[in-house]
Amino acid sequence: MSKKVIQVYDRPAGGWGALKSVAQQIFEQGIPGKGARTLLSANQPDGFDCPGCAWPDADHTSTFEFCENGAKAVAAESTARRATPEFFSDYTVQQLSEKSDHWLEAQGRLTHPLQYDKASDKYKPIAWDAAFDLIAGHLNTLPSPNDAIFYTSGRTSNEAAFLYQLFVREFGTNNFPDCSNMCHEPSGFAMREAIGIGKGTVLLSDFQKTDAIFIFGQNPGTNHPRMLGELRAASKRGAAIVSFNPLRERGLEKFQDPQAMGEMLSGQATSISSDYVQLKIGGDLAAVKGIIKAVLEADSVALRNGLPRIIDVAFIAEHTSHFDTFVKDVEAESWDAITTESGLSKTQLQAVANTYMSAKSVIACWGMGITQHKHSVATIRMIVNLLLLRGNIGRPGAGPCPVRGHSNVQGDRTMGINEKPSASFLKRLGEVFDFVPPVEHGYDTVGAIETMLADKNKVFFAMGGNFATATPDTELTHRALKQCALTVHVTTKLNRSHLICGRDALILPCLGRTEIDVQASGQQAVSVEDSMSMVHLSSGINPPASPHLLSEPMIVARLAHATLKQKSKTDWMGLVANYDKIREKIAEVFVDFSDFNQRVKVPGGFHLRNTASERIWITATGKANFYAYQVPRDLPIHKARQNQVAPVFNLATIRSHDQYNTTVYGLNDRYRGVFGERRVLFINKEDIAQLSMQAGDWVDLVSVAEDGTRREAKRFMLVGYNIPLGCLAAYFPETNGLVPLSSFADNARTPTSKSIPVMLSAHIEECPA
Numbered sequence: 034m035s036k037k038v039i040q041v042y043d044r045p046a047g048g049w050g051a052l053k054s055v056a057q058q059i060f061e062q063g064i065p066g067k068g069a070r071t072l073l074s075a076n077q078p079d080g081f082d083c084p085g086c087a088w089p090d091a092d093h094t095s096t097f098e099f100c101e102n103g104a105k106a107v108a109a110e111s112t113a114r115r116a117t118p119e120f121f122s123d124y125t126v127q128q129l130s131e132k133s134d135h136w137l138e139a140q141g142r143l144t145h146p147l148q149y150d151k152a153s154d155k156y157k158p159i160a161w162d163a164a165f166d167l168i169a170g171h172l173n174t175l176p177s178p179n180d181a182i183f184y185t186s187g188r189t190s191n192e193a194a195f196l197y198q199l200f201v202r203e204f205g206t207n208n209f210p211d212c213s214n215m216c217h218e219p220s221g222f223a224m225r226e227a228i229g230i231g232k233g234t235v236l237l238s239d240f241q242k243t244d245a246i247f248i249f250g251q252n253p254g255t256n257h258p259r260m261l262g263e264l265r266a267a268s269k270r271g272a273a274i275v276s277f278n279p280l281r282e283r284g285l286e287k288f289q290d291p292q293a294m295g296e297m298l299s300g301q302a303t304s305i306s307s308d309y310v311q312l313k314i315g316g317d318l319a320a321v322k323g324i325i326k327a328v329l330e331a332d333s334v335a336l337r338n339g340l341p342r343i344i345d346v347a348f349i350a351e352h353t354s355h356f357d358t359f360v361k362d363v364e365a366e367s368w369d370a371i372t373t374e375s376g377l378s379k380t381q382l383q384a385v386a387n388t389y390m391s392a393k394s395v396i397a398c399w400g401m402g403i404t405q406h407k408h409s410v411a412t413i414r415m416i417v418n419l420l421l422l423r424g425n426i427g428r429p430g431a432g433p434c435p436v437r438g439h440s441n442v443q444g445d446r447t448m449g450i451n452e453k454p455s456a457s458f459l460k461r462l463g464e465v466f467d468f469v470p471p472v473e474h475g476y477d478t479v480g481a482i483e484t485m486l487a488d489k490n491k492v493f494f495a496m497g498g499n500f501a502t503a504t505p506d507t508e509l510t511h512r513a514l515k516q517c518a519l520t521v522h523v524t525t526k527l528n529r530s531h532l533i534c535g536r537d538a539l540i541l542p543c544l545g546r547t548e549i550d551v552q553a554s555g556q557q558a559v560s561v562e563d564s565m566s567m568v569h570l571s572s573g574i575n576p577p578a579s580p581h582l583l584s585e586p587m588i589v590a591r592l593a594h595a596t597l598k599q600k601s602k603t604d605w606m607g608l609v610a611n612y613d614k615i616r617e618k619i620a621e622v623f624v625d626f627s628d629f630n631q632r633v634k635v636p637g638g639f640h641l642r643n644t645a646s647e648r649i650w651i652t653a654t655g656k657a658n659f660y661a662y663q664v665p666r667d668l669p670i671h672k673a674r675q676n677q678v679a680p681v682f683n684l685a686t687i688r689s690h691d692q693y694n695t696t697v698y699g700l701n702d703r704y705r706g707v708f709g710e711r712r713v714l715f716i717n718k719e720d721i722a723q724l725s726m727q728a729g730d731w732v733d734l735v736s737v738a739e740d741g742t743r744r745e746a747k748r749f750m751l752v753g754y755n756i757p758l759g760c761l762a763a764y765f766p767e768t769n770g771l772v773p774l775s776s777f778a779d780n781a782r783t784p785t786s787k788s789i790p791v792m793l794s795a796h797i798e799e800c801p802a
Contacts, residue, residue, distance in 0.1 A: 038708040039729070039752055045302035046254040046261060047101075048289035050703055054101055083107065083546075086693075087187075087437045088257045089237050089563040100258045105691075105698045109526075110545040111575055114141025116527050118158045121147060125154040130532045134502065134766070135697040137527045142542070144579035149538035156531075156540060161583065164539055165595040171492050171519040171537065172596050178205030178471070180490070182481045185211040185450045186497030187439025188546070190559035190571070192615045193585035194441070194448040195622075196608065197496055200593035202459075203468055203601050207475030209452045212442055212498060214478035219404045219781040220435040221446070223413035227658050229651035232443065234432035234643055235396055236565050237263065242430030245273040245392035248306075249317055249416065250402020250787070254284015254704055255690045257400075257436055261288045265303045273388050276306040278402065279314050279685065280715065280762055281755035283704040308385060313376030314683045314760045315788045317403055318412040319664045320382065321419055323371040326363050327386035328422055343390055348424035354654040355661070359418065362661035370664045376757050394430030395420065401438075402685070405787035407668055409778040414660040421657055427648035437564045438694060440546075444562030447641070448619070452477050458622075465621045467602045478504060479782050482774060485513035493535065494521045496585065497543075499695040501530035505772035505784040506744070523588055525578075528695065529766075544584045548573040552587070553610035559586075560616070560633050562641070568626075569638030586612065669776060673737035673790035680723070681737055682716075684789040686765035686772075695766055702764075707752065714793075715754035715762040724793060728753040731796040734763075736771040736789055744771050748796045761791065 044050065083103040120140060126149065129137065148159040148167070159167075172181055183201045185194065198209065213221070221231030228234070240246070240263040253260040265288050268274055276285040286309065289302040296302060312320050332343035349356050368379055375382070389395060397416050403409060417426075417433060425431035437443050449458060452475035459470040476484055485491050486509060493500075493514060504510045514520055517535030524531070525545045531538075544550055550557040550573055558572035583591070590609035593601065608614045613630050620629040625641050632639040650656045665671075674681045689711060691699035701708045705715070714732060721728060730751050736744040746768050756762060765786065776785045 037710045040706045042283060042704055042706040045287035045289040046284035046704055047291050086257045087440050087442060087564040088259045089565045089567050102258050102693055106693055107547060109698060110547050112141050115144050116140040117144050121156040126532050127154055134529055138696055140527055142525060142578035145581050146542060147540040149534045165591050168521055168592060169596040179208060181206060181492040182208050182476060184495040184498060184500050185445055187212045187442025187445055189445055189496050189585060190441060190561060191444045191448050192559050192612050193589060194445040194450050195615060195619050196586055196589040198449040200589055202470045203597055205471050207452055207454060207471055209450050209475055210478040210481040211450050212439060213446055215503060215784060216401050217404055217435055217437050218783045219409035219778050220413055222781045223410045226652060227414050227417045228426060228645040230643060230645045232566055232643060233434040234426055234646040235434045239396060239430050240267055243272055243394045243396045245388055245395045247395060247397045248276045249399040251398060251400030251436055252282045252284060254282060255688055264305050265290055268303055268305055273307045273392060274305055275308045275385055275388055277310045277312055277317060277320060279311060279756055279760050310385060311757055313757050314685050315406050315668060316375040318408055318415050319371050319375035320377055321415045322366060322664060323375060323382035324386045324389060325419055327383050328390060329360060329363055331390060344422050345424035352648055352657055353421055353659055354656045355659045359659035359661045366664055374664050395425045396432060396434055398434040398436050400436050402787055405783055405785055407778055407785050408665050410780045411662040415662060418659055421659060427646055441561040443564060447562055461622050477782055479774060479777055482510050482513045485516060489516040490518040492519045493517045496523050499528040499530045501533040502695045502766040505769055506774040507770035509774055541588060542582050543588060544577055544582050546571060547575050548577045550584045557612045566641040566643055567638055568633055568641060570633055670788060670790045672739060677737060679792055681790050681792055682759055682761045684761040684763060684791045685787040686768050687762050689764050711764050712749045712767060713752045714749040715752050715756055717756050717758050718753040720758055721751055721753060726751060732793045733796045734771060734791045734793060736791050738773045740773055740775055746771050
């Protein structure tokens with residue numbers, strides 16, 4: 034058991050601590066020699082794409098780019114440990130359920146397909162053919178194809194995702210809940226109507242040209258470490274970096290590049306943020322509107338005095354709509370509302386506005402600190418409004434940059450993993466594969482849980498991920514899955530979701546990104562799309578963890594073959610024999626993928642066209658649209674505080690540094706000074722005193738939800754931290770159960786995991802029976 038230590042971390046992000054952490058992970062996984070060789074093959078022309086985050090590579094052709102979390106992901110996948118049938122014979126599912134998420138992950142790679150045996154409460158081996166026949170039997174006896182739910186993780190390759198959505202639509206449904214529903218759904222929704230495309234417009238090269246980078250609700254030091262290299266270079270050449278974050282995060286303050294020997298040997302580090310703005314949780318919309326208000330006020334002064342305009346009048350006139358309505362709304366908003374709801378002073382906001390106005394080009398980045406709120410769509414559109422004011426879209430060094438998580442979450446959406454597909458996409462898909470796709474919209478993640486709760490006997494199929502742990506309202510989600518007739522999980526390692534079984538349950542082990550994939554025509558490569566729309570190949574270098582593993586494309590093809598039989602005109606086994614054939618079909622369906630096989634085999638791959646970056650606006654108005662939103666004063670936190678006498682705090686769920694999404698690599702959070710413990714609650718020291726408590730005390734959290742349901746998370750240790758008054762932070766998935774299923778972003782339905790109203794009480798240890 035790790036020793037529990039809480040201490041101040043005053044060193045830079047990266048540095049020797051990062052190198053030590055990676056070395057420790059490699060040795061813990063039992064792969065010292067193999068691990069180093071594998072890491073050196075990540076993001077190389079003949080190697081594999083890092084299975085970690087979706088941040089692009091500076092040079093996908095020659096440079097090994099160090100990343101601590103990517104190294105952890107690679108080491109975890111390449112582990113020498115194996116979870117064999119013998120392992121599962123030693124444990125019942127109930128016994129496994131009592132283990133921690135960290136322990137489950139640490140058992141190693143799965144080696145055989147497994148079927149749940151209810152009589153013994155154990156998983157037992159099953160042959161692949163029998164597994165596919167079992168799934169097909171369940172699917173083909175459903176009253177309707179819409180009684181099947183097909184979840185997708187963002188680590189699925191383009192080829193697997195394309196085959197997956199094709200199979201599911203030939204089966205007859207658009208039920209595609211995916212991880213985008215839980216993270217960047219608001220980004221896509223907000224930007225499509227604002228600028229005509231749901232993706233960011235910048236390239237990595239724009240970070241070398243920009244004058245200012247605004248970072249909202251993001252902690253790159255933990256979640257996208259490679260981004261720190263771009264921020265370091267921008268800082269060194271004098272670009273302004275303004276970070277908006279309730280928590281003081283070390284990666285946004287100082288960074289020591291492990292590849293910069295001069296910094297490593299001298300102990301020096303690079304300052305990242307030129308201005309660190311600690312606003313209240315959920316206060317970003319108010320803050321950005323305050324910056325806009327200051328810009329417009331400065332522009333009015335310039336206009337009255339005959340000085341050059343602050344805003345880009347020509348750009349606004351030629352390229353935007355609804356500007357006048359937007360300006361009236363901003364002018365009508367009071368500074369009192371802006372400062373109250375943002376938690377920032379007018380002076381602070383004016384200073385940031387001055388930085389914005391003095392920059393010729395500005396990039397705005399954001400993460401899930403923006404997207405997981407009730408008002409997330411409005412907040413993102415306000416950020417886009419800020420960029421539009423000075424023409425900061427469609428020119429070098431400028432534009433919106435939503436920073437996505439999983440390595441191919443953006444590519445999966447491009448390939449058609451979407452519960453609300455466009456009519457034009459369905460028409461073309463049907464033409465290429467000679468069938469009539471379903472047009473009825475399917476279930477997103479929240480909708481999938483709701484329908485599984487309301488109607489038993491569904492089939493739930495997960496292509497990767499950890500659905501039961503990643504989703505909100507944990508108790509309800511688990512109940513929903515247990516009501517299914519069949520649950521199936523395609524995966525590389527054991528996780529919590531595999532223990533929340535339907536009446537029938539299967540675990541199907543697949544190849545990882547680092548492993549060699551050989552099909553009938555020889556060794557294969559898959560493709561992925563990063564956060565900046567670069568598409569490139571990924572080819573594993575390690576032997577498979579077991580001879581019984583199948584690739585994700587092969588799993589989909591064999592499932593389609595078993596389920597659809599003569600109903601399908603698609604040559605499933607022919608496509609999967611050579612992934613070039615899959616890419617040929619992708620090119621037939623998507624215009625942007627013409628000559629796919631030729632373009633993707635060029636080292637570094639190719640960039641997908643982005644119309645907004647060309648100032649072509651595919652919107653209803655034919656222009657980029659300004660959107661007006663009042664500063665919200667009726668969010669869940671406002672309503673909760675109106676009805677309670679005791680203090681109500683606003684809780685944001687966050688990752689630790691030894692974690693990637695739901696995968697927990699260890700029990701340390703180095704940059705926040707937490708070691709050996711995950712059940713911690715970050716809180717302002719003054720709030721601890723107001724509660725008549727002390728740091729180190731243990732508390733229980735109870736959510737204050739509009740539905741009146743009592744949701745608890747018990748036994749969390751108070752940790753004094755630099756965070757605004759009234760705000761809290763704790764790790765997920767430990768606090769996911771506090772998020773009501775009914776609490777999600779307006780329009781985008783993303784769970785509000787970054788703004789949970791909660792009350793605290795002293796934890797009382799229960800007496801043993």
